[in-house]
Amino acid sequence: MSSSVRPVLCCFMALVLTACGSPGDEAGTAVLAQAVRPVFQLKQAPAFDPASIPAYDGDHAQVYSHIDQHLDEHLAHLQRWLRQPSISAQDDGVLEMAELLRQDLEDMGFAEAELVPTDGHPGVWGYYDAGAEKTLMLYMMYDVQPVNPDDWQVPPFAGALVDHELGSVLMARGATNQKGPERALLNALQSIIDVHGTLPVNIMLAAEGEEELGSPHYSQIIDKYEERLKQADGVLFPFNSQDRDGGMTMSLGVKGIIYFELEARGNENGGPMKNEIHGSYKAMVDAPAWRLTQALASLTTADGNTIRVPGYYDDIRPPSDEEYSLINGMLGSWDEAEIKQQLGVERWVDGKTGADALMDYLYMPTLNIDGMWSGYTGEGVKTILPHVATAKVDSRLPPGIDPERALTSIRNYLDAQGFADVVMRKKSAYPAAQTSIEAPLVRAAIGVFNRHQASVRVQPRLAGSAPFYQFTERLKLPLVFTGLGLGTGAHGPNEFMLIKPAEGVKAAGLAEIEKGYVDLVYALSR
Amino acid sequence: MSSSVRPVLCCFMALVLTACGSPGDEAGTAVLAQAVRPVFQLKQAPAFDPASIPAYDGDHAQVYSHIDQHLDEHLAHLQRWLRQPSISAQDDGVLEMAELLRQDLEDMGFAEAELVPTDGHPGVWGYYDAGAEKTLMLYMMYDVQPVNPDDWQVPPFAGALVDHELGSVLMARGATNQKGPERALLNALQSIIDVHGTLPVNIMLAAEGEEELGSPHYSQIIDKYEERLKQADGVLFPFNSQDRDGGMTMSLGVKGIIYFELEARGNENGGPMKNEIHGSYKAMVDAPAWRLTQALASLTTADGNTIRVPGYYDDIRPPSDEEYSLINGMLGSWDEAEIKQQLGVERWVDGKTGADALMDYLYMPTLNIDGMWSGYTGEGVKTILPHVATAKVDSRLPPGIDPERALTSIRNYLDAQGFADVVMRKKSAYPAAQTSIEAPLVRAAIGVFNRHQASVRVQPRLAGSAPFYQFTERLKLPLVFTGLGLGTGAHGPNEFMLIKPAEGVKAAGLAEIEKGYVDLVYALSR
Numbered sequence A, B: 001m002s003s004s005v006r007p008v009l010c011c012f013m014a015l016v017l018t019a020c021g022s023p024g025d026e027a028g029t030a031v032l033a034q035a036v037r038p039v040f041q042l043k044q045a046p047a048f049d050p051a052s053i054p055a056y057d058g059d060h061a062q063v064y065s066h067i068d069q070h071l072d073e074h075l076a077h078l079q080r081w082l083r084q085p086s087i088s089a090q091d092d093g094v095l096e097m098a099e100l101l102r103q104d105l106e107d108m109g110f111a112e113a114e115l116v117p118t119d120g121h122p123g124v125w126g127y128y129d130a131g132a133e134k135t136l137m138l139y140m141m142y143d144v145q146p147v148n149p150d151d152w153q154v155p156p157f158a159g160a161l162v163d164h165e166l167g168s169v170l171m172a173r174g175a176t177n178q179k180g181p182e183r184a185l186l187n188a189l190q191s192i193i194d195v196h197g198t199l200p201v202n203i204m205l206a207a208e209g210e211e212e213l214g215s216p217h218y219s220q221i222i223d224k225y226e227e228r229l230k231q232a233d234g235v236l237f238p239f240n241s242q243d244r245d246g247g248m249t250m251s252l253g254v255k256g257i258i259y260f261e262l263e264a265r266g267n268e269n270g271g272p273m274k275n276e277i278h279g280s281y282k283a284m285v286d287a288p289a290w291r292l293t294q295a296l297a298s299l300t301t302a303d304g305n306t307i308r309v310p311g312y313y314d315d316i317r318p319p320s321d322e323e324y325s326l327i328n329g330m331l332g333s334w335d336e337a338e339i340k341q342q343l344g345v346e347r348w349v350d351g352k353t354g355a356d357a358l359m360d361y362l363y364m365p366t367l368n369i370d371g372m373w374s375g376y377t378g379e380g381v382k383t384i385l386p387h388v389a390t391a392k393v394d395s396r397l398p399p400g401i402d403p404e405r406a407l408t409s410i411r412n413y414l415d416a417q418g419f420a421d422v423v424m425r426k427k428s429a430y431p432a433a434q435t436s437i438e439a440p441l442v443r444a445a446i447g448v449f450n451r452h453q454a455s456v457r458v459q460p461r462l463a464g465s466a467p468f469y470q471f472t473e474r475l476k477l478p479l480v481f482t483g484l485g486l487g488t489g490a491h492g493p494n495e496f497m498l499i500k501p502a503e504g505v506k507a508a509g510l511a512e513i514e515k516g517y518v519d520l521v522y523a524l525s526r
Helices: A009-019 A061-069 A071-082 A094-108 A179-196 A218-229 A279-283 A288-298 A321-331 A336-343 A354-363 A403-416 A440-451 A469-474 A510-525 B009-019 B061-069 B071-082 B094-108 B179-196 B218-229 B279-283 B288-298 B321-331 B336-343 B354-363 B403-416 B440-451 B469-474 B510-525
Strands: A112-116 A123-128 A135-141 A160-164 A167-171 A202-208 A235-238 A248-251 A253-265 A368-375 A388-397 A423-430 A456-459 A462-465 A479-482 A496-501 B112-116 B123-128 B135-141 B160-164 B167-171 B202-208 B234-238 B248-251 B253-265 B368-375 B388-397 B423-430 B456-459 B462-465 B479-482 B496-501
Touching: A061 A071, A061 A179, A061 A510, A071 A094, A071 A167, A071 A179, A071 A510, A094 A112, A094 A123, A094 A179, A094 A202, A112 A218, A123 A218, A135 A179, A160 A496, A179 A235, A179 A510, A202 A218, A218 A469, A248 A440, A248 A479, A253 A288, A253 A403, A279 B354, A279 B368, A279 B388, A279 B462, A288 A368, A288 A388, A288 A403, A288 B288, A288 B368, A321 A354, A321 A456, A354 B279, A368 B279, A368 B288, A368 B388, A388 A403, A388 A462, A388 B279, A388 B368, A403 A423, A440 A456, A440 A479, A440 A510, A462 B279, B061 B071, B061 B179, B061 B510, B071 B094, B071 B167, B071 B179, B071 B510, B094 B112, B094 B123, B094 B179, B094 B202, B112 B218, B123 B218, B135 B179, B160 B496, B179 B234, B179 B510, B202 B218, B218 B469, B234 B440, B234 B510, B248 B440, B248 B479, B253 B288, B253 B403, B288 B368, B288 B388, B288 B403, B321 B354, B321 B456, B388 B403, B388 B462, B403 B423, B440 B456, B440 B479, B440 B510
Parallel strands: A135 A202, A135 A235, A235 A479, A248 A456, A253 A462, B135 B202, B135 B234, B234 B479, B248 B456, B253 B462
Antiparallel strands: A112 A123, A123 A202, A160 A167, A167 A496, A253 A388, A253 A423, A368 A388, A368 B368, B112 B123, B123 B202, B160 B167, B167 B496, B253 B388, B253 B423, B368 B388
8 A cells, every 4th residue: 555656635636526426425424225335435624644743853863873883783683583583373482582572671671571471472571661751652573474495585584684676685584574673663772771871751562472373362461561551652563664765654543353264064954974975966965065155155245245244334433534634635645556556456346446445445344255165176077075165254344343243243144044054163353443643652653754754644544454452442542553664575485674775765774764763752752 | 875675665655655745746747946946756657676587597607617717817817907007197007008908809809909099098999700690889998096005005006815804805906996897807708708719799899098087088989980889789887886795786877967167266357366465455356256156156046955047957857657667666775874874964955855865866967066265275364365266066967958058058147147257167068878777788787687696776877977978879879887796995095806705795706797797798699
């Protein structure tokens, strides 16, 4: 969703008029009906302009200079972290990485630096008491995705510097997701401490080692410090957010998600119960693969785009005035053609364009088949009646839709349609998260980006999901997952973080990333 | 479907009355409607009794004695064939096996013995001119399925004799499917020739090396000898058909089949065209997995048991009087409970029982999902929108349904339902095959089995498929795929053929199998 084009506000209304099929429709209303998706249309509202927030103007020349002088040492910290594997899915190096983080916090002068046992991998808690008025909570993940070393141009845990067209990059698993930006932030804090003896804000750090597993036990970490955490002024998840032109998109929320498996098996009411049987017996025997197919198909319209579960769209919270202003502010720079090209998609659902497609991206719950399988999936011809058929399904939930209620409504609908025999296995369920543009932490971040000429575009949310509700809904704290810097390859081979940009590349290198974090903690302290 | 229980005719009407939900319905009629399966009910008709055919009474003591005296040599011929791999799918030993068969025919005195080039593996043609009035066509396959040697208790191409609870068995790939019974038949012919100098019938042998690939080029072999083959009196496919109690089921036909893949992909009208994309984009992007699911679901009722394609059931040829007599004759010994136990099924479609279930087995076309797959099918949670989704589907076709018309009607239906974007890839298509109980070859076979105390049950057809239409429809010849003997493990590990039965096992050993084939060719010659 990134674009280097700055919002051009004068284009906005023209775009809206082009995008809305029925310009006469009342703006801002949702059309609801059975098996009809609501349509959220744009509304005339002030367009939020990130440039309206003054660039941060604090003077931290001494700290900047300290960063420049210690940049080799700071880079070495990133490499030290990246050379320690911490693959949560394979329990490879996880405890070692937790202890490494804990020790770093202790060495930096954190008053509290401890492992937090959970039913899974341990969390890490740190508290830096600066005696300050404001407190910044840092969310961190210290685990990484598995690797297939054969796919990498360098060993994934060597912490290698590689010459790339973008400049000198640090290429390793975790370089951008998420150890690189996390350690860059700690480097920034270290330089402030080294220069001034303390920090301008108190820090509460609550890290987990299971983010790549879907954060199944993060709530146990929050449990232990909940009352203290609620006193914080905001949560920062350090993130390399820039593109090569220096532009960045700041998302103030994420959708929630439910993820479940549906499975049909032969049972006492029909179908093979032990194993696959010869396909010719279909003449007498029920087929789990048909049951799954019919159960799935009952969930959507024939085009697969509208959810038939009664009431599924009812609880969507319509766009707020604040969100309308954000959308109006981002629409001029929303480059559909570029996104289509990146995704390899030529046409959006229902042929929607412009604001209509963007509103779906931001506000529609989805129902998506992530995977499905049954029987023989190899080459050629094999004639069997499989005894089991399975699908993985997820639904992204915009604000307003409760995940447990969504799960229940799907289960009830399947039952009502006669598919009580189709088993539903819940894998994940959490709600959306939303932060206001009015939050001081958000405004501080935008002010910092304006200072660093990082053209920022603010969107109400990502269509993707993360369990940030732990912060925004439970702790009632504003959250930003952002920062200067550029990285790519998360979850894939050759993951990297840009350290020293090449000529013409406007994304920040390590020194400027750290200076950005310095500015951010000072901006929040005001 | 095998059972050792002989038909008990006096039980038949009671069973029918139990089986039919509405005893008042007119028997023998089909109820047709939109998305309703026809129901073929039993009709009072004379019950065919295999015992009504006199046991074959020819005297071939000299030939029998020759077989007994040369049994070691005959067994060695089976082993020689089994030690020559001929895996068609892997082109392993195929040409060598073709030449071995051809040479055997030449050595036996076949006037013609030649390889027949095709677009695939070659066929083998043989003609033995006995100057006889009658001519028997032999269908043979000389190829075998691939093996996984690790799963075998003996090397699969060693031709080992193994002590088994059933007796001494020859355990090797191809032992029962199909080299064992085929070479046993040639042994029988050899003994006749050795004793009498010639055969009582002429032999036309047309073998293929691609049966395990679905016989894609067998018609090319038929092409070359079509006019001569049409002069034959029947076709024999030698087969180990007995169970341990000596009983056997003789099927006078097979269903036809169409096999095709359905595939949905992102295209210019929507969906990801290059690769999977992040699942959150479902809010804006069409999903091939939903398209496939909806297209599949449109083909059947919600229970997956009735085909919605208009007219799909219209062309079923209803049971003939002859078939009613066969069904009435087999019903008393049709052991549903045993079949359910073998299949691991507790309930037939719609809770049908008895004759109703049997009629479905024999007369219903099926629509079956052999396999389907899309996206992520591993452990845990991965959120993607797959760019492709595929299903393998087959439909078994009873006599009357034309395979090409069936394919076209499904394609047209999908188009009419709005699924023109879902691609259909035909993999196989051929019609049913049917032989009459009145054919001299069939009556000869039953007479021989009656002589050998092999309790035979005759059913109109198997619900499975084989391209036997080449013989029954194209050449207009009766076909039997039968014989004394017991074997198991076709396509799996530890395939074997029983050579010398243990005490109490009533299935034939090699000597009696061969004597049965001796009897059969003489019985046909009368």
